[in-house]
Amino acid sequence: MIEVNRKGEVWVFAEQEAGHLSEVPLELLSKGRELADQLGVPLAAVLVGSKVRPLCATLAQHGADLIYLAEDGVLTHYQTASYTRVVCDLITAYKPQICLFGATAIGRDLAPTVASAMKCGLTADCTDLQIGDHTDPQTKEHIAKLLLQIRPAFGGNIIATIVNPHRWPQMATVREGVMRMTVAEAGRTGKTIKFPVNLAGLDLPTEVVESQRRAKKVNLKGARIIVAGGAGVGSRDAFRLIWDLANILGGAVGGSRAAVDLGYVDHDHQVGQTGTTVRPALYICCGVSGAVQHRAGMQESAKILAINIDKDAPIFGVAHYGIVGDLNEVIPRMIKSIRSGASLSDAVTGASKA
Amino acid sequence: MGYSCVVCVKQVPDTKRITGQAMKEDGTVNRAALPAIFNPEDLNALEAALRVRDQHGGTVTVIAMGLPAACDVLRDSLFRGADRAILITDRRAAASDTLATSYILSCAIRKLTPDLVFCGRQAIDGDTAQVGPQLAEKLGYTLVTYLEELELDGRTARVKRNIGNGYERVRSRLPALFTVMETANHPRPPALLKVMKAKKARAPVEIAKAVDGALGASATAEAKAAETAHRCAEMQARKLLITQWNLDDIEADLGWCGGAGSPTKVHRIQSIVLAGGDYKEFPPTEAGIASLIGELIQDHTIG
Ligand SMILES: Cc1cc2nc3c(=O)[nH]c(=O)nc-3n(C[C@H](O)[C@H](O)[C@H](O)COP(=O)(O)OP(=O)(O)OC[C@H]3O[C@@H](n4cnc5c(N)ncnc54)[C@H](O)[C@@H]3O)c2cc1C
Numbered sequence: 001m002i003e004v005n006r007k008g009e010v011w012v013f014a015e016q017e018a019g020h021l022s023e024v025p026l027e028l029l030s031k032g033r034e035l036a037d038q039l040g041v042p043l044a045a046v047l048v049g050s051k052v053r054p055l056c057a058t059l060a061q062h063g064a065d066l067i068y069l070a071e072d073g074v075l076t077h078y079q080t081a082s083y084t085r086v087v088c089d090l091i092t093a094y095k096p097q098i099c100l101f102g103a104t105a106i107g108r109d110l111a112p113t114v115a116s117a118m119k120c121g122l123t124a125d126c127t128d129l130q131i132g133d134h135t136d137p138q139t140k141e142h143i144a145k146l147l148l149q150i151r152p153a154f155g156g157n158i159i160a161t162i163v164n165p166h167r168w169p170q171m172a173t174v175r176e177g178v179m180r181m182t183v184a185e186a187g188r189t190g191k192t193i194k195f196p197v198n199l200a201g202l203d204l205p206t207e208v209v210e211s212q213r214r215a216k217k218v219n220l221k222g223a224r225i226i227v228a229g230g231a232g233v234g235s236r237d238a239f240r241l242i243w244d245l246a247n248i249l250g251g252a253v254g255g256s257r258a259a260v261d262l263g264y265v266d267h268d269h270q271v272g273q274t275g276t277t278v279r280p281a282l283y284i285c286c287g288v289s290g291a292v293q294h295r296a297g298m299q300e301s302a303k304i305l306a307i308n309i310d311k312d313a314p315i316f317g318v319a320h321y322g323i324v325g326d327l328n329e330v331i332p333r334m335i336k337s338i339r340s341g342a343s344l345s346d347a348v349t350g351a352s353k354a
Numbered sequence: 355m356g357y358s359c360v361v362c363v364k365q366v367p368d369t370k371r372i373t374g375q376a377m378k379e380d381g382t383v384n385r386a387a388l389p390a391i392f393n394p395e396d397l398n399a400l401e402a403a404l405r406v407r408d409q410h411g412g413t414v415t416v417i418a419m420g421l422p423a424a425c426d427v428l429r430d431s432l433f434r435g436a437d438r439a440i441l442i443t444d445r446r447a448a449a450s451d452t453l454a455t456s457y458i459l460s461c462a463i464r465k466l467t468p469d470l471v472f473c474g475r476q477a478i479d480g481d482t483a484q485v486g487p488q489l490a491e492k493l494g495y496t497l498v499t500y501l502e503e504l505e506l507d508g509r510t511a512r513v514k515r516n517i518g519n520g521y522e523r524v525r526s527r528l529p530a531l532f533t534v535m536e537t538a539n540h541p542r543p544p545a546l547l548k549v550m551k552a553k554k555a556r557a558p559v560e561i562a563k564a565v566d567g568a569l570g571a572s573a574t575a576e577a578k579a580a581e582t583a584h585r586c587a588e589m590q591a592r593k594l595l596i597t598q599w600n601l602d603d604i605e606a607d608l609g610w611c612g613g614a615g616s617p618t619k620v621h622r623i624q625s626i627v628l629a630g631g632d633y634k635e636f637p638p639t640e641a642g643i644a645s646l647i648g649e650l651i652q653d654h655t656i657g
C-alpha cells in the first residue's frame with residue numbers, strides 16, 4: 001500500500017507478448033489520457049519484458065507522456081513472480097495514483113497478485129472509469145477526485161461503482177474492446193525512463209515448457225457485447241451489417257445455426273445448444289427467430305435486444321428490448337445513431353418528452 | 355505418500371435468478387433473497403483435488419467462508435467425496451472485499467499447511483477471479499491460474515493452462531495454488547452412500563440453532579449451551595461435526611478483515627434488472643432507435 005499521492009501519475013500496464021502489444025493497453029491509454037488530463041498529472045505506460053524498447057514509440061503515440069521501461073532476459077515470458085516483483089518495485093518507487101491493467105489472461109493473473117502484495121484495492125472488469133467525488137456514507141468524509149470504477153456484477157444484473165479512497169494506488173482491470181482506442185498521433189513523443197530491474201534472490205517457481213497461441217478467433221465467451229445474425233439476414237454479403245454493428249460496439253459476432261448452415265458465418269460463431277453458450281452484458285440478435293436451441297445459448301445475457309420483422313417471433317419472449325422492423329433498415333440507423341454520440345443526450349431528453 | 359489438498363468453495367447466489375429486491379440499501383447483496391448454489395467452477399476445483407487423491411492418496415479438505423448457510427456446499431462436497439469440511443464464519447468478516455477474503459482464507463489455510471490449494475477460477479456473483487491469485491500471494495505458494503490438466507510428480511506439478519487464445523504447459527514447484535477452469539473436468543455427482551452418511555453432518559452454529567428451537571424460549575442460555583456442547587461432542591464422535599472457525603481461531607488480525615480490511619468501497623449501485631418477456635419496444639424509426647441507443651449508453655451497457 002502507498003499513501004494517497006495527489007501528484008501521482010496515471011499508469012497503464014503495457015501488456016506485450018513476444019514484443020507485440022495487444023490492443024488493450026492502447027485502449028487503456030486512450031482512457032488513461034482522459035483521466036490524467038482531468039487530474040492534471042502525466043500519463044505513463046509500464047513496459048516490462050525483454051527487448052521491448054521499440055514499443056515505446058507506439059505507446060507515446062497513443063498518449064503516454066512517460067514510459068517506464070523494465071527490461072531483462074528473465075522477463076521474456078510473463079511469469080507471475082517476476083512481473084509482480086518488477087511492477088511492485090515500480091509502484092513503490094514512483095507512487096502512481098491509478099494503475100490500469102487489461103482484463104486479459106495475464107492481467108487477471110498479475111493485477112490481483114500486485115494488489116495483494118501492495119495491500120491495495122482492485123476492481124475487476126470495469127466497463128467505465130471516471131473521476132468523481134465520494135462521500136463515505138458512515139463517516140461523511142468527503143473525498144474529491146477519486147477513480148470511479150464502474151462494473152457490472154451479478155451476471156450483469158447490477159452496475160456497481162467502486163472507489164478505493166485510502167489505500168492507493170487505485171487499481172482496475174478492463175476487458176479488451178471496452179474502451180475505445182483513439183488514433184495514434186504520428187508526431188507525438190514521450191520520455192522513456194529506464195527502470196533498473198532487480199530480481200536478485202528470485203528463484204522462479206514456474207518454468208514455461210510450451211506455449212501455443214493461435215491467431216485470434218472469435219471469443220464469444222469473453223465478449224461483453226455480441227451481435228448475432230440469423231437466417232433473416234438473407235445472405236453472406238448482407239451479414240456485413242452484423243459485422244459493422246459489432247465493430248462499432250467493440251463486440252463479437254454470433255450466429256444462429258441456420259445462419260451457419262446457410263454459410264453466412266463460420267461455425268465458430270454459432271450460439272446455442274450445439275454452439276457456444278454466452279452471457280454477455282448485451283446480446284443483440286437480428287433476424288433470429290428464437291428457437292429453443294438458440295435461446296439455450298443466450299438467454300442468460302444481461303440484456304437482450306431483438307430485431308425481427310415478425311412481432312410474434314419467440315425471441316421477443318426472452319428479450320428486454322425489441323424493435324419490430326426490417327434489420328436492413330434498423331441496423332444502419334443504429335450505426336448512425338451510435339456514431340453521432342453528440343446528439344445522444346438530445347435523443348434521450350427527446351424520448352422522455354415523447 | 356499422497357498430497358494434502360485444500361479446496362476453497364463458495365456458496366453463491368444463483369445470478370440467473372436475480373431480481374431487483376436482491377439488493378440492500380447500502381449496495382450489498384441480500385443473499386437471503388436469492389437461491390444459493392455451489393459456485394460452478396468450485397465444483398471443478400473440487401473434482402481436480404479428488405482426482406489427485408484418487409491417484410496419489412492424501413486428503414481433500416474443503417473450506418467455505420460465509421454465513422452458516424454455506425454448510426450446504428460443504429455437505430455437498432462431502433457427498434462428492436471430500437474428507438473434511440471447514441466453515442469459516444464470523445460477523446466481523448462481513449463486507450470483506452477480495453483482499454480481506456484472501457487474507458482470512460490464508461490465515462485458515464496456514465493452519466493446514468497443504469501441498470496443494472484449489473480454487474475455482476472465478477465465482478459467478480462477482481466474476482472477479484481475484485481471490486485465488488491473492489490467496490497464493492498471501493500464502494507464498496506458486497500461483498498457477500486457468501488449470502485444465504494436472505499431473506504431479508513428487509514436488510513438481512505439470513499443468514496445462516488455458517490462456518484464452520491458446521494454451522501453455524508449465525512446470526511448477528509445490529506448494530502451489532491452482533485456479534481451475536470449467537473445461538478442466540466433469541465434476542462427479544454426489545455418491546449415494548456418502549449422501550446417506552454425510553447428510554446429517556452439521557456445524558456447531560447449526561446445532562446451536564436446532565437446540566434453540568428444540569428447547570424453546572423458556573430454557574436458559576446455560577441450558578442451551580450445555581445441550582449444544584453435548585450434541586456437538588456426540589456429532590464429533592460420529593465424525594459428523596463440520597469444523598467451524600471464527601477469526602480468533604485462525605488468529606486473523608482484525609485490521610485486515612471485513613470492512614476495515616477492505617480497501618474498496620461501494621460508491622453506488624444501480625439495478626438493471628429487466629424481466630424478459632415484457633420487453634420494452636422501440637419503433638424502428640430514427641428517433642426510436644436513437645432513444646434506445648441513448649438508454650444503453652446511459653446505463654453503461656455500451657459506449
Ligand atoms: C439438436 C438441435 C440442435 C440445435 N442447435 C442449435 C444451436 O446451437 N443454435 C441455433 O441457433 N440453432 C440450433 N438449432 C436449430 C434451431 O432449431 C433453429 O432451426 C435455428 O435456431 C433457426 O435459426 P434462425 O432463427 O436464424 O432462422 P429462422 O428460424 O428461419 O428465423 C429467421 C427469422 O428472421 C426473421 N426475419 C426475416 N427477414 C427479416 C428481416 N429483413 N429483418 C428482420 N427479421 C427478419 C424472421 O421473422 C424469422 O423470425 C438446433 C436444432 C436441433 C434440432
